[in-house]
Amino acid sequence: MELRAVTGDITKLQVDAIVNAANTSLLGGAGVDGAIHRAAGPGLMAECKTLNGCPTGEARITGGAAQLASCYRSCLTLALENGCRTVAFPSISTGVYHYPLMQAAHVALKAITDFLRLHPQLSVTMVCHSPQTLHAYQVVLNMLYQETKPHED
Numbered sequence: 577m578e579l580r581a582v583t584g585d586i587t588k589l590q591v592d593a594i595v596n597a598a599n600t601s602l603l604g605g606a607g608v609d610g611a612i613h614r615a616a617g618p619g620l621m622a623e624c625k626t627l628n629g630c631p632t633g634e635a636r637i638t639g640g641a642a643q644l645a646s647c648y649r650s651c652l653t654l655a656l657e658n659g660c661r662t663v664a665f666p667s668i669s670t671g672v673y674h675y676p677l678m679q680a681a682h683v684a685l686k687a688i689t690d691f692l693r694l695h696p697q698l699s700v701t702m703v704c705h706s707p708q709t710l711h712a713y714q715v716v717l718n719m720l721y722q723e724t725k726p727h728e729d
């Protein structure tokens with residue numbers, strides 16, 4: 577099991593799946609969605625048009641590639657079902673949607689950690705696009721790690 581937070585551009589990661597933060601139409605937006613569509617080319621939009629959207633809290637998979645906790649779990653379930661072992665997430669909902677960063681980090685990392693306990697073959701990277709985002713995810717990662725560490729008397 578591996579869970580880490582790094583800074584960078586999610587479109588540049590060598591992983592089996594990258595997760596987008598799209599709206600329910602799946603038909604393109606700004607932020608990380610714009611970056612992924614620019615990197616993927618027009619084929620991704622063509623495939624998204626066939627999906628008929630995605631309700632909040634659920635996930636859809638495309639060849640190229642909340643209910644916030646459920647959204648992370650849905651992504652990881654889909655990744656597993658599709659044979660992906662290494663998955664990169666952006667900080668979903670903390671850009672255009674303005675979900676409070678520390679709370680989003682906590683929801684995301686708790687959901688991912690719980691999932692990875694059951695599926696330790698997965699390796700997850702949180703790709704943080706700004707120093708503030710990376711800081712928030714590192715603080716919460718450390719906190720969760722302290723909570724789960726066995727007590728030393």
Ligand code: APR
Pocket residue numbers: 584585586587597598599604605606607608609610611612666667668669670671672673674675703704705706709
């Ligand atoms: N790699 C990693 N992270 C990125 C990248 C990138 N290339 N580009 C942007 N980000 C970061 C943002 O800085 C932010 O921390 O992704 C995080 C999520 O921000 P948004 O993309 O704005 O996503 P979200 O807050 O979930 O809002 C979704 O935005 O583009 C629209 O259609 C989309 O309506 C939906 C909304």
